[in-house]
Amino acid sequence: MKLLLDYCNATEAILIAEGIETAQELECLHSLGVHYGQGFFLGKPERAFGNIGDEAAEILERLNGKENMLSLDAQSF
Numbered sequence: 001m002k003l004l005l006d007y008c009n010a011t012e013a014i015l016i017a018e019g020i021e022t023a024q025e026l027e028c029l030h031s032l033g034v035h036y037g038q039g040f041f042l043g044k045p046e047r048a049f050g051n052i053g054d055e056a057a058e059i060l061e062r063l064n065g066k067e068n069m070l071s072l073d074a075q076s077f
Contacts, residue, residue, distance in 0.1 A: 023059055030063045
């Protein structure tokens with residue numbers, strides 16, 4: 001993952017991690033500096049975009065050191 005992230009950063013590409021299903025996976029990807037992510041831990045598929053789950057929001061607020069107004073459509077973690 002780190003090699004792919006380094007390549008994306010060097011080429012100004014955006015890396016989206018898929019299949020985030022646990023708090024541990026979210027924390028690991030965040031610590032690596034992954035740009036975006038999706039998966040059941042962040043939110044179940046819905047017809048309309050919505051906010052991420054409460055537990056995921058709390059983890060991201062803690063990791064980022066600030067309140068995070070994240071939604072599934074346009075925010076990074």
